[in-house]
Each structure stands twice: as C-alpha cells, then as structure tokens.
Amino acid sequence: MSIAIRNIKKEFGSFTALNNVSLDVPSGELVALLGPSGCGKTTLLRIIAGLESPDNGSIHFHGQEATERDVRERQVGFVFQHYALFRHMTVFENVAFGLRVRPKKTRPTEAEIHRRVHQLLELVQLDWLADRYPPQLSGGQRQRIALARALAVEPKVLLLDEPFGALDAKVRKDLRRWLRRLHDELHITSVFVTHDQEEALEVADRIVVMNQGRIEQIGSPQEVYDNPASPFVYKFLGNVNQFHSRVNEGQAHIGDLAFSLNDHHSVQNSDALAYVRPHDIDVFTQQNGQATLHAVVSYIHAAGPLVRLELQPVNESDVIEAEITRERFRELELSQGSHVYLKPRTVQVFLNSKAS
Amino acid sequence: MASHKQKNVLPGFNLSLGYTLLYLSLIVLIPLAAAFIKTTEFTLAEFWHVVTTPRVIASYKLTFGAAFLAAVINAFFGLLTAWVLTRYTFPGKKLVDALVDLPFALPTAVAGIALTAVYSANGWLGSILEPNGIKVAFTPLGVVVALTFIGLPFVVRTVQPVLEDLEAETEEAAASLGANRWQTFRRVILPALWPALLTGFALAFARAIGEYGSVIFIAGNMPMVSEITPLIIITKLEQYDYTGATAVAVVMLVISFLLLLSINGLQWWSSRRNSVSR
Numbered sequence: 001m002s003i004a005i006r007n008i009k010k011e012f013g014s015f016t017a018l019n020n021v022s023l024d025v026p027s028g029e030l031v032a033l034l035g036p037s038g039c040g041k042t043t044l045l046r047i048i049a050g051l052e053s054p055d056n057g058s059i060h061f062h063g064q065e066a067t068e069r070d071v072r073e074r075q076v077g078f079v080f081q082h083y084a085l086f087r088h089m090t091v092f093e094n095v096a097f098g099l100r101v102r103p104k105k106t107r108p109t110e111a112e113i114h115r116r117v118h119q120l121l122e123l124v125q126l127d128w129l130a131d132r133y134p135p136q137l138s139g140g141q142r143q144r145i146a147l148a149r150a151l152a153v154e155p156k157v158l159l160l161d162e163p164f165g166a167l168d169a170k171v172r173k174d175l176r177r178w179l180r181r182l183h184d185e186l187h188i189t190s191v192f193v194t195h196d197q198e199e200a201l202e203v204a205d206r207i208v209v210m211n212q213g214r215i216e217q218i219g220s221p222q223e224v225y226d227n228p229a230s231p232f233v234y235k236f237l238g239n240v241n242q243f244h245s246r247v248n249e250g251q252a253h254i255g256d257l258a259f260s261l262n263d264h265h266s267v268q269n270s271d272a273l274a275y276v277r278p279h280d281i282d283v284f285t286q287q288n289g290q291a292t293l294h295a296v297v298s299y300i301h302a303a304g305p306l307v308r309l310e311l312q313p314v315n316e317s318d319v320i321e322a323e324i325t326r327e328r329f330r331e332l333e334l335s336q337g338s339h340v341y342l343k344p345r346t347v348q349v350f351l352n353s354k355a356s
Numbered sequence: 357m358a359s360h361k362q363k364n365v366l367p368g369f370n371l372s373l374g375y376t377l378l379y380l381s382l383i384v385l386i387p388l389a390a391a392f393i394k395t396t397e398f399t400l401a402e403f404w405h406v407v408t409t410p411r412v413i414a415s416y417k418l419t420f421g422a423a424f425l426a427a428v429i430n431a432f433f434g435l436l437t438a439w440v441l442t443r444y445t446f447p448g449k450k451l452v453d454a455l456v457d458l459p460f461a462l463p464t465a466v467a468g469i470a471l472t473a474v475y476s477a478n479g480w481l482g483s484i485l486e487p488n489g490i491k492v493a494f495t496p497l498g499v500v501v502a503l504t505f506i507g508l509p510f511v512v513r514t515v516q517p518v519l520e521d522l523e524a525e526t527e528e529a530a531a532s533l534g535a536n537r538w539q540t541f542r543r544v545i546l547p548a549l550w551p552a553l554l555t556g557f558a559l560a561f562a563r564a565i566g567e568y569g570s571v572i573f574i575a576g577n578m579p580m581v582s583e584i585t586p587l588i589i590i591t592k593l594e595q596y597d598y599t600g601a602t603a604v605a606v607v608m609l610v611i612s613f614l615l616l617l618s619i620n621g622l623q624w625w626s627s628r629r630n631s632v633s634r
Contacts, residue, residue: 051528071531078532084525088547098533101543146529153533 001062001156001189002027003048008057010043017043018054019213027062028187030180032194032204036236040213041193042161048191049159050074061156074157077150081162083142085134091145092130095120098153120148123182140171147179151186160192164199176203197237201225209233231350234275241281241320245274245349252349255315256291259347271352276344279306281322284341285332292341295320297334302326311340388609394602406600407607411579412588418496419585420611423564426503431557434511435549441512442519456512459505464569471502472574494576499584502570507560514556518549550626558619565612 003025010018017040025031033041046052048059050071058067066074086094093100095117099108108116121127124144134142143163150158163179164172180203183190194200200207201221209216209224209232217229228234245254250265252258254274284292298319299310307329311320320342324332334340395403406412441453459467475482475492482493492498522545530540568586575582585608592601 049532051532071528072534072536074532076532078529080525080529082523082525084523084529086526086530086544086547097530097535097543101530101533101535101539149529149533 003157003189003191004060004063005044005048006058006060008044008047008054008059010040010047010052010054016213018047021057021210021213021215023208023215023218025189025191027189029205030183030190030192030203032192032200032207033210034194034197034200034207034236035210035216037195038212039210041195041210044210045159045161045191045193048157049076049078051078075153075155077147077153077155077158079143079146079150079158079160079163081165083134083139083146083166085142085146085149087134089133090130091121091126091132091134091137092117094134094145095149095152097149116152120152123151124148138171139167140175143167143175144178147182151188156189158188158190160190162193162195164196165194172199179203201237209236211236228348231273231275234348234350239278239321241276241278242318243274243276243347245272245347246270247272247349247351252347254344254347255293257293257344258291259344259349261349264349264351267351272349273352274347274349276347278308278321278323280345281320282343282345283309283322283324283328283332283334284343285334285338287341290341290343292343293320295340295342297336297338297340300334300336302329309334309340311342313342391602391605391609394599395606397599398603403603406603411583412585412604414580415583415585415588416607416611418499418582419565419608420615422496422499422503422584423561423567425500426507426564427557427561429500429504430507430511430560431553434508434556434560435515435553437508438512438515438519442516457509459507460509464506464567465573467505468502468570468573471498471505471570475501475574493574494578494582496575496582498574498576499571499582502574503564503567506567506570507564510559510563511553511556514552514559515549518552522548551623554619554623554626558616558623561619562612562616565608565615 003023005021005023005025008018008021010016019040021040021044023044033044035041043052047054050066050069054067058065060066061069061074086097089097096113099113099116102108118127118130121130124147126141126144126148129137129141129145134145137145143166147160147163160179164175167175176199179192192203201224204221206218207221207224208218211232217224217233219227224233225237228237234240243254245252246269247253247261247264247267248269249267250261250263252261252264252272252274259274287294293313294315295311295313297309298312301308301310305326306323307326309322309324311322313320322342332338332340398406437456441449441456472493473479475485475498477483477486477493479493485492490497492501526544526548527540530544535543566586568584568590571584572587575584575587577583577587585604589601589604589608592598592604
C-alpha cells in the first residue's frame with residue numbers, strides 16, 4: 001500500500017517539528033527517514049501511524065484520505081525503539097495479542113491463532129522462545145519479537161522507530177541485514193527512522209534526509225551519497241573536509257588547486273564551499289611539480305581497515321582528515337610531524353547562498 | 357569454616373540482619389508475645405469459651421467483613437483516583453492530590469465525629485439518605501463508610517507511582533495492534549498495576565481491621581449488630597478483664613496475620629513473572 005504525505009505541519013508549543021513536509025512512499029518500498037535528533041523524523045513516523053495528529057496537511061493510504069483515521073483502523077504495524085513488549089505476557093501471548101483483541105466476528109479460532117503465531121515466530125527464528133517472558137530475552141531477540149507482534153495483524157504498512165537504536169553494534173548490523181532480507185521476502189511497505197547514516201545507506205531502497213522539520217533530499221542511497229543536494233546532506237552522510245574556494249566558469253579553486261566541475265559553467269568568480277571526503281584525498285611525500293596542499297601529519301589513527309590521518313595545513317588553520325589504505329600508509333612511511341602533499345581526487349562544491 | 361563462608365558483594369549482611377531482627381523483636385515481636393503469654397493464664401477451654409461467645413463472633417464478622425468490603429471499595433476508587441491524578445491535568449489538581457493524604461493526618465476520632473455528623477439523621481447526607489431508607493450512621497454500613505475513609509490514601513499512594521512509571525509506548529503498541537481502550541486497560545495496564553494494587557489493598561485492609569477511633573462514633577456499638585472487635589477488647593479492659601481482652605486480641609492477631617500472609621503470597625505469585633530481572 002502506498003503512502004502519500006501532503007504538506008504536513010506539526011508544532012509542539014513554539015517548536016516546529018515538521019514544516020510543510022510532503023513525501024510519497026511507493027507500495028512495497030523500504031524507506032529510511034534519516035536525520036539528526038530533533039529533525040522531526042520520529043514525529044513524521046508517528047503521524048503516519050496515527051499516534052500523533054498533524055496541525056495541517058493530510059495523509060493518504062493507497063489514495064484514500066486517512067488523516068482522521070484512528071490508529072486502530074490504520075492497519076499499521078509499529079515497532080518501537082524500546083520494544084514496548086508486554087512484560088507480563090509470554091512471547092507467544094505478545095505475538096497473539098493483535099489477534100486476540102479482534103472483535104468476535106473476525107477473531108481467528110484458537111487453533112488458527114496458534115498456527116499463525118508459530119509461523120511468525122519461525123519467520124523471526126525465535127520459535128523456541130515462545131514460552132519465555134520478555135525480560136528473559138536479549139535486546140535483539142526482543143526487537144524481533146516486537147516485529148513479529150507487529151506483523152501478526154497483517155499490517156499494510158510497517159513503521160519502525162529507530163528499531164536498532166538500543167542495541168549494541170554487532171547485533172545491530174546482523175539485525176539490519178536480517179530486516180532487509182525479511183523485507184525482500186514480504187514486500188510490505190515500510191518506513192523506518194534512524195539517525196545512523198550507515199544503517200540507512202545499507203538497508204533502505206530510498207532515503208529521506210531530514211533536517212529541522214524539513215526534507216533536505218530524497219533519493220536512493222547511492223544518489224544521496226554521490227550527489228548530496230545540500231551541504232547538510234553531505235556533512236550528515238559521512239566525515240567531510242570543508243574548504244573555502246572560488247568558483248569561476250565551471251572551475252573550482254582551492255588555493256593553487258583547480259578542479260573542473262560538471263556544472264556552474266556560467267558562474268563568475270563566486271565564493272563557494274568545497275567538500276572532500278577523507279577517502280578522496282591522495283597523500284604524497286613529494287610535490288612532483290603538481291599543485292598540492294602542503295600539510296604536516298599531526299596525528300595517526302592506525303587501528304582499523306583504513307589509516308586515518310589528521311593533517312595540519314601549513315597555510316591554513318582547519319585540520320584536514322584523510323583516509324588511506326594500510327599498504328599506502330606503509331609505502332609512505334609516515335610518522336607524526338612528516339611533511340605531506342595533498343591532492344583531493346574529487347570535490348563537491350556548493351555556492352554560498354549569499355554569493356549566488 | 358572460613359573457607360565455606362560465602363562471599364557477598366554487599367558488606368554488612370550480618371550486622372544489618374542482626375539489627376533488623378533486634379528491632380523487630382523490640383517493636384513488634386515482644387509486645388505481641390506478651391499478649392500470647394498473658395492468655396496462658398486461661399485454660400484452653402476457658403480461652404475457647406471467651407473467644408467464641410456469640411457477641412464476640414458477631415464482632416469478628418463485622419470487623420473483618422467491613423474491613424474487607426472497605427478495602428475492596430478503596431481498591432476500586434483508589435485506582436480511579438490515582439488514574440485521574442496521573443493521567444489528567446486540571447485546575448486544582450495539586451489540591452486534590454493533597455486532600456488524598458488527609459485521612460492519614462486527621463486524628464481518627466475527628467474523622468469519626470465528622471462522619472457521624474454528616475451521616476446521622478439530621479446531618480447533610482443523612483437527612484437525604486434516611487428518608488429513602490438508607491441508614492448509615494449507627495449501622496454496619498456506617499462502619500464500612502468510616503473504614504473506607506481511613507483506608508483511601510493507601511491504595512492511591514501505592515498505585516500512583518507505578519501508574520506514573522508505566523510506559524506510554526506499551527499502550528500505543530496495544531492501540532496499533534487494534535486493541536480498544538478497555539482491552540488495553542484490561543490486558544496491558546491492569547496486569548502491570550496488579551502488584552501495587554494488591555499492596556494498597558492489603559494496607560487498607562490491615563489498617564481497617566485495626567481501626568478504632570473513627571468507627572466507634574459512627575457505629576453506634578450495638579452488641580451483635582455494630583460492635584467491632586477492638587471495642588470489645590476495650591470494654592473488657594475497662595472491666596479489668598485483662599486476660600479476656602488479650603484472648604480476643606490474640607485471635608484477632610492470628611486471623612490478621614494469616615490474612616496478610618495470604619495476600620503477600622498472592623502478591624508474590626502475581627509479581628513473580630514480572631519481576632524477572634531485566
């Protein structure tokens with residue numbers, strides 16, 4: 001079932017949580033709402049669920065207006081960050097809850113409930129825990145039970161609020177891959193909220209980047225990562241170095257360095273901010289006659305798949321971060337205080353709004 | 357021997373247990389034991405005769421029956437009060453919150469006199485109720501009213517904090533799964549409140565069994581009808597029948613203890629699965 005969100009506005013007192021947000025979620029897609037805390041992503045999710053009502057705007061499910069529809073009738077499955085399992089019920093009863101509270105006419109028989117619950121528990125691979133109570137489970141297990149419980153009512157839409165936020169890094173990774181596979185199996189329209197860009201990039205079909213109650217960009221993980229629409233998106237999706245630069249007729253200049261750009265061909269001598277990812281910087285120990293940035297190694301983090309260097313440019317004050325492979329690091333024989341020459345491979349340029 | 361000693365992270369187990377036992381002995385056990393010792397002045401037959409006279413039996417029924425009824429009423433309306441105080445905001449909420457504790461602070465005799473004045477035939481409520489055939493003052497019903505009055509804070513104050521700590525998310529989860537408000541209350545909220553509600557009930561019940569001051573004014577104290585056991589004990593004391601008084605007291609003690617023990621057992625049973633460590 002597709003979801004259409006039109007001009008949603010929501011204020012809490014003087015704080016604007018959502019400012020004219022419009023979004024389309026096509027049927028069967030897995031969409032991530034990504035943004036820093038306080039950007040309105042959870043509020044948007046709760047409005048889709050019907051747990052919160054918007055001040056303005058409308059929600060449509062499958063083309064039908066659903067703004068005033070009660071959460072009970074929206075047929076959404078909601079998974080909470082802190083699981084919100086019923087502590088006094090067994091895992092089995094938790095999953096069966098949605099079926100048991102149905103009106104007599106539509107309630108399945110006891111045997112049918114039994115069959116469906118065990119089917120769902122097998123789907124989340126926790127059938128052996130059916131008789132346990134939630135406090136006896138690990139965080140990852142609880143969240144899978146919460147998911148099974150949400151799926152029990154056969155929702156048309158699955159909404160997940162930071163589903164892996166309370167888990168440790170390893171479990172988190174396993175679980176998000178598992179969620180991706182589950183989604184590929186069930187093809188249920190899903191929206192999940194996260195502040196973890198890695199999670200969004202790995203799991204989602206599409207990413208909606210939000211900031212201060214607005215949508216900054218919508219796109220596939222690759223689009224959003226490779227062509228960020230704003231400095232905010234660029235900064236939010238990973239580590240980044242920022243340079244002051246000038247753009248002139250399709251060329252960006254950072255100090256002596258020049259880069260040809262794909263656009264901005266008609267721009268004349270304008271101030272701009274240039275962004276370079278740490279792994280897009282080449283590091284040399286000799287200048288070799290090219291235009292480069294001269295810097296001194298101030299710190300080396302060698303633990304991890306890539307070696308991270310903190311570099312102090314000779315002519316500037318802002319520290320530059322670069323990531324190089326371990327082989328390259330050994331080749332260069334770098335140590336703290338070494339002089340290096342830097343050359344960014346690609347840059348992303350955003351014209352200063354006041355200059356453009 | 358020392359090698360068998362179990363290591364415990366928390367220090368001072370022996371000291372604190374010793375202190376607890378000494379304290380409980382001084383404050384609770386020794387006075388109660390004295391009551392038991394005093395009754396040994398009776399032979400078993402004499403004891404049995406004193407504690408089973410029809411007038412005393414009637415007073416047991418009234419005391420425990422009225423206390424139980426009052427505790428049930430308090431469990432119900434106390435829960436409602438706690439619910440309103442935690443779930444809603446309204447002008448004067450702080451005032452209402454403070455009013456709940458008043459039965460704790462008021463001398464029980466004052467409560468008794470006030471209740472009697474209100475419920476007697478020419479009182480505010482009595483003048484409305486009595487023409488309609490409902491007699492409150494000087495009847496067992498009056499006893500229930502007085503015991504309800506003094507027991508209310510126990511339920512409210514035990515349920516309130518638990519209700520405040522309930523996760524709103526579990527209720528939202530229930531709603532998103534299609535449960536209506538009643539189902540959510542019945543299946544999600546009530547089981548979480550149950551241990552606290554039971555504690556409040558037990559406290560209100562225990563308090564009501566031992567209540568004396570507020571009841572004697574409104575009860576009328578008619579033998580066989582509206583005479584409570586504590587009053588019988590006082591009457592016996594006033595007649596210098598110390599052994600008889602302690603005999604009745606011992607029976608009350610034993611019954612109260614057994615009742616509280618069984619409520620504790622019920623509580624343990626119901627909270628066992630909820631209290632599995634997180």
